[in-house]
Amino acid sequence: MHPLASGQHPGAQRRRIGDAVVTALADGYLDLGPQTVPATDWNDLVPLLDTPFATADAYRSSINAFLVETGGRRILIDAGGAQSGIGSLGRLGSTLAAIGIGPETVDALLITHLHPDHAGGAFDETGAATFERAEMILHTGEHAHWHDDTLVTDANRGYVELARKAVVAYAREGRLTLFDSDSEVAPGLFAEFLPGHTPGHTGYRIESGNDALLIWGDIVHIPPVQMKRPEIGIAFDSDGAQAEVTRRRILERAVTERLKIAGMHMPWPGIGHVERDGTGYRFVTAPHDYGTGHP
Numbered sequence: 412m413h414p415l416a417s418g419q420h421p422g423a424q425r426r427r428i429g430d431a432v433v434t435a436l437a438d439g440y441l442d443l444g445p446q447t448v449p450a451t452d453w454n455d456l457v458p459l460l461d462t463p464f465a466t467a468d469a470y471r472s473s474i475n476a477f478l479v480e481t482g483g484r485r486i487l488i489d490a491g492g493a494q495s496g497i498g499s500l501g502r503l504g505s506t507l508a509a510i511g512i513g514p515e516t517v518d519a520l521l522i523t524h525l526h527p528d529h530a531g532g533a534f535d536e537t538g539a540a541t542f543e544r545a546e547m548i549l550h551t552g553e554h555a556h557w558h559d560d561t562l563v564t565d566a567n568r569g570y571v572e573l574a575r576k577a578v579v580a581y582a583r584e585g586r587l588t589l590f591d592s593d594s595e596v597a598p599g600l601f602a603e604f605l606p607g608h609t610p611g612h613t614g615y616r617i618e619s620g621n622d623a624l625l626i627w628g629d630i631v632h633i634p635p636v637q638m639k640r641p642e643i644g645i646a647f648d649s650d651g652a653q654a655e656v657t658r659r660r661i662l663e664r665a666v667t668e669r670l671k672i673a674g675m676h677m678p679w680p681g682i683g684h685v686e687r688d689g690t691g692y693r694f695v696t697a698p699h700d701y702g703t704g705h706p
């Protein structure tokens with residue numbers, strides 16, 4: 412049993428969800444430009460970027476992970492991209508240290524999918540598990556996809572190798588658990604299968620008291636564009652048509668259920684609501700949480 416942490420840090424923003432505490436962790440960013448939406452004319456999207464004072468060459472997309480403290484357990488959802496080779500990623504480890512969360516105190520590592528910006532922080536430069544006691548929890552379809560040799564190409568070999576390194580760091584010590592349907596994967600944490608971006612892409616819903624939060628992984632990567640125009644996919648989608656079906660379903664559900672959502676590529680700290688906007692949607696960031704223990 413770990414006591415609940417409190418207070419704020421620039422790269423770690425906490426929020427209560429019922430009796431649970433969810434801490435958004437900033438791992439870094441990716442600049443996503445025209446090459447990431449190849450089927451669409453970038454010039455048509457620039458007016459949607461919603462950043463009139465930023466460069467129009469690319470959208471700076473946040474890379475977030477989330478630590479959930481519930482029932483005396485510490486559960487990390489995704490691990491950032493420290494070993495991805497992308498220099499703008501990899502801040503999660505130092506942030507956890509700064510807020511006093513030792514990697515050995517993380518009980519479980521839930522993975523939304525095995526892309527480098529999500530699984531690249533699960534192991535260190537020696538290939539050892541970053542979180543030395545944690546159980547890695549992952550969708551069966553995601554595990555199968557990245558371990559299918561028939562799907563390896565020169566183009567995706569780097570992604571495959573990273574995914575396998577992340578998994579084996581836990582599997583070789585008997586700390587890998589796979590699930591294959593929507594289920595409670597940790598106390599108060601429910602897996603939701605959201606396929607398309609990858610075959611096993613999964614969101615995790617936290618329920619505590621009367622509150623809930625759906626951490627939806629990579630439903631969108633360029634939020635102002637893909638929420639306003641949900642038909643627009645991203646080059647990293649393994650099945651663009653399926654990703655669009657999933658994206659539209661979750662966006663609509665978030666509106667009708669007034670569901671609080673969090674995303675790995677939503678603007679830092681990545682937590683808020685979805686509002687209808689014409690034929691599309693828009694993100695409404697949650698107000699800053701000043702924490703408890705202060706008047």
Ligand SMILES: [Zn+2]
Binds near residue numbers: 528529629675
């Ligand atoms: Zn991602």
